[in-house]
Amino acid sequence: MSAPTLEVRGLSTHFFTRAGVVKAVENVSFTVGRGKVMGLVGESGSGKTVTGFSVIGLVDPPGRIVSGEILFKGRNLVGMPEQELRDLRGNRIAMIFQDPMMTLNPVLRVDTQMIETVQAHQKVDRETARQRARDTLGMVGIPSPDERLKSYPHQFSGGMRQRVAIAIALLHQPDLIVADEPTTALDVTIQGQILAEVQKLAATTGTSLIWITHDLSVVAGLADDIAVMYAGRIVEQGPVEQVLDAPFHPYTHGLIGSVPSRNKRGVPLRQIPGMTPSLLSLPPGCAFRARCERPIDACGDMPELTERAPGRFARCCNPHLEAVA
Amino acid sequence: MALYLLRRIMQSGFVLVAMSLLVFIGVYAVGDPIEILISPDADQEEKERAIRALGLDLPLWQQYLVFVSRALQGDLGRSFVFNEPAIQLILQRMPATLELAFGSMIIAIIIGLPLGLYAGLRPDTWGSKTIMAGSILGFSLPTFWVGLMLIMIFAVQLGWLPSTGRGDTAVLFGIPWSFLTIDGLSHILMPAFNLALFKISLVIRLTRAGVRETMLMDYVKFARAKGLSPTRVTFVHVFKNILIPVVTVLGLELGGTIAFSVVTETVFAWPGMGKLIIDSINVLDRPVIVAYLLMIVVMFIVINLIVDIVYTLLDPRVRLESKGT
Ligand SMILES: Nc1ncnc2c1ncn2[C@@H]1O[C@H](COP(=O)(O)OP(=O)(O)OP(=O)(O)O)[C@@H](O)[C@H]1O
Numbered sequence: 160m161s162a163p164t165l166e167v168r169g170l171s172t173h174f175f176t177r178a179g180v181v182k183a184v185e186n187v188s189f190t191v192g193r194g195k196v197m198g199l200v201g202e203s204g205s206g207k208t209v210t211g212f213s214v215i216g217l218v219d220p221p222g223r224i225v226s227g228e229i230l231f232k233g234r235n236l237v238g239m240p241e242q243e244l245r246d247l248r249g250n251r252i253a254m255i256f257q258d259p260m261m262t263l264n265p266v267l268r269v270d271t272q273m274i275e276t277v278q279a280h281q282k283v284d285r286e287t288a289r290q291r292a293r294d295t296l297g298m299v300g301i302p303s304p305d306e307r308l309k310s311y312p313h314q315f316s317g318g319m320r321q322r323v324a325i326a327i328a329l330l331h332q333p334d335l336i337v338a339d340e341p342t343t344a345l346d347v348t349i350q351g352q353i354l355a356e357v358q359k360l361a362a363t364t365g366t367s368l369i370w371i372t373h374d375l376s377v378v379a380g381l382a383d384d385i386a387v388m389y390a391g392r393i394v395e396q397g398p399v400e401q402v403l404d405a406p407f408h409p410y411t412h413g414l415i416g417s418v419p420s421r422n423k424r425g426v427p428l429r430q431i432p433g434m435t436p437s438l439l440s441l442p443p444g445c446a447f448r449a450r451c452e453r454p455i456d457a458c459g460d461m462p463e464l465t466e467r468a469p470g471r472f473a474r475c476c477n478p479h480l481e482a483v484a
Numbered sequence: 485m486a487l488y489l490l491r492r493i494m495q496s497g498f499v500l501v502a503m504s505l506l507v508f509i510g511v512y513a514v515g516d517p518i519e520i521l522i523s524p525d526a527d528q529e530e531k532e533r534a535i536r537a538l539g540l541d542l543p544l545w546q547q548y549l550v551f552v553s554r555a556l557q558g559d560l561g562r563s564f565v566f567n568e569p570a571i572q573l574i575l576q577r578m579p580a581t582l583e584l585a586f587g588s589m590i591i592a593i594i595i596g597l598p599l600g601l602y603a604g605l606r607p608d609t610w611g612s613k614t615i616m617a618g619s620i621l622g623f624s625l626p627t628f629w630v631g632l633m634l635i636m637i638f639a640v641q642l643g644w645l646p647s648t649g650r651g652d653t654a655v656l657f658g659i660p661w662s663f664l665t666i667d668g669l670s671h672i673l674m675p676a677f678n679l680a681l682f683k684i685s686l687v688i689r690l691t692r693a694g695v696r697e698t699m700l701m702d703y704v705k706f707a708r709a710k711g712l713s714p715t716r717v718t719f720v721h722v723f724k725n726i727l728i729p730v731v732t733v734l735g736l737e738l739g740g741t742i743a744f745s746v747v748t749e750t751v752f753a754w755p756g757m758g759k760l761i762i763d764s765i766n767v768l769d770r771p772v773i774v775a776y777l778l779m780i781v782v783m784f785i786v787i788n789l790i791v792d793i794v795y796t797l798l799d800p801r802v803r804l805e806s807k808g809t
């Protein structure tokens with residue numbers, strides 16, 4: 160079997176700030192197979208975006224990838240010369256950003272921003288590039304793409320802007336798209352439409368996806384696998400149905416309890432008490448301990464990510480194993 | 485657009501009327517030109533004849549009305565001193581001032597933009613810190629002192645550049661210009677640089693601040709995520725955005741430079757409008773002072789209008805019609 164599209168091994172990305180070292184991503188490993196969708200879930204500040212930027216090699220100072228490997232189709236991106244990375248970026252690996260209102264340059268027309276992306280990776284003339292841009296806009300559901308190409312970003316709604324950003328990501332039919340909460344800023348109907356379209360596109364082109372979100376209900380319908388992050392580390396990992404049906408980690412458990420659609424009618428929504436700890440002063444042991452419902456003495460030491468059932472990993476001393484036992 | 489222009493012209497009319505009143509009253513409050521114009525030993529009758537000839541016997545409001553009705557016919561009065569139409573005197577001197585002002589503007593852009601760009605892109609280098617320290621000097625050193633120093637070094641000590649006058653001129657559109665001859669250029673270099681000093685600092689600071697702010701924007705990171713080269717990111721995505729504040733501020737500065745190049749023109753004996761107005765104030769040549777100030781008002785109005793139009797060309801989010809005032 161050929162190498163998976165992406166294999167991340169022991170990735171740690173730290174920010175060396177004046178206040179101290181922020182370990183935004185710590186010892187993260189996951190694999191995304193060809194055409195597969197991996198959901199990366201976690202609260203705000205858990206390190207999802209930094210993981211995504213690490214994958215496309217855009218961690219800016221004071222941040223740095225301090226250890227680990229990122230194997231893209233077998234080639235390690237960590238330490239790869241900038242020129243080679245740039246050839247991959249936007250070409251074989253694309254990223255869609257969190258806030259559609261901010262991702263397009265306000266003073267450049269949409270055609271400029273699309274054509275430059277085509278021409279950055281392929282020697283084609285302007286007209287060919289423009290046609291490709293137009294076709295891709297049409298593909299992501301933008302009406303009358305020929306006219307829209309001549310518009311500026313502010314002439315689009317948020318949902319339309321995100322479609323443009325998605326179209327830009329799709330221009331070179333990449334092998335991997337890192338989608339950083341691309342629908343969070345949009346309203347629910349548009350969110351649904353975009354999800355359905357992206358899913359269809361991924362299935363037809365064999366593109367792999369890392370879908371970053373803090374909304375479990377989005378991942379449920381979309382992803383094959385899921386990785387749950389907490390305070391920079393993966394705390395639970397496995398096939399999406401199994402994890403959502405019977406989560407091992409108390410944090411995943413709490414997350415699922417706080418999703419309305421998964422709750423039984425009449426049972427009040429549960430909130431996970433407490434707040435994400437500061438990454439600057441993480442206490443020793445399990446980072447979730449202060450908010451956990453079932454801590455035991457052993458939690459004072461950082462638990463390892465262990466395989467608790469076939470293909471299912473959790474970083475917890477006292478996981479919810481009842482359901483599968 | 486047409487509607488917008490019409491509204492702007494009407495507003496400008498009001499501003500002009502208000503300014504003419506202020507200027508007229510202000511100038512009359514400053515002093516009585518008769519004392520200066522007529523020799524002390526002239527007898528009473530001679531003096532009164534002069535007063536009547538100049539129209540100074542009428543009450544102030546009548547003088548103003550006479551002035552306005554003549555002004556509407558394009559006659560801003562005759563200079564007491566030169567006995568020439570004031571407007572003609574000013575127009576004769578205008579090209580010298582204009583070429584000085586534009587020369588300084590060009591120098592400010594040629595020197596300021598690259599330095600500011602460098603300081604913004606590499607803020608922590610030794611070079612950037614030197615540039616920023618230098619820009620503080622440019623802000624704080626008095627213009628006349630720098631002018632004298634320039635003359636001391638480049639004219640007196642080194643003997644490289646001439647220190648006074650416009651040098652040889654060549655005629656274009658029926659007007660003599662210094663910048664068209666080598667000798668003229670060597671004359672204009674020092675005063676233009678002197679006048680540019682403050683603006684160089686301004687451009688450096690604006691550019692640097694703009695670059696640093698823009699580099700942090702999502703759309704710049706997205707441009708990099710598309711795999712664009714650093715050159716393209718800097719000179720298209722960043723540069724187009726920082727041009728907006730730079731052009732606006734420089735445009736507004738232009739008016740000030742033309743109006744108040746007095747100091748530089750005096751130091752370098754540059755025969756422009758600034759020198760004329762200083763001389764006219766010394767002898768209380770009221771028509772010239774009034775005409776000059778009104779000209780300046782008109783010029784500011786025109787420049788502001790041009791800046792607004794250029795601004796909309798640079799920033800597609802701004803539309804002239806939608807602006808309230
Ligand atoms: N430039 C930076 N300097 C210092 N710390 C940073 C920097 N960028 C990110 N971090 C830290 O890294 C941690 C993870 O941030 P990240 O943006 O990955 O979170 P996230 O999971 O994407 O959250 P959200 O859901 O809010 O987008 C945060 O605690 C943040 O403070």
Ligand code: SF4
Binds near residue numbers: 447462474478
């Ligand atoms: S390790 Fe302990 S504290 Fe941490 S989540 Fe598991 S049970 Fe809770």
Ligand SMILES: [Mg+2]
Binds near residue numbers: 207208209257339
């Ligand atoms: Mg994020």
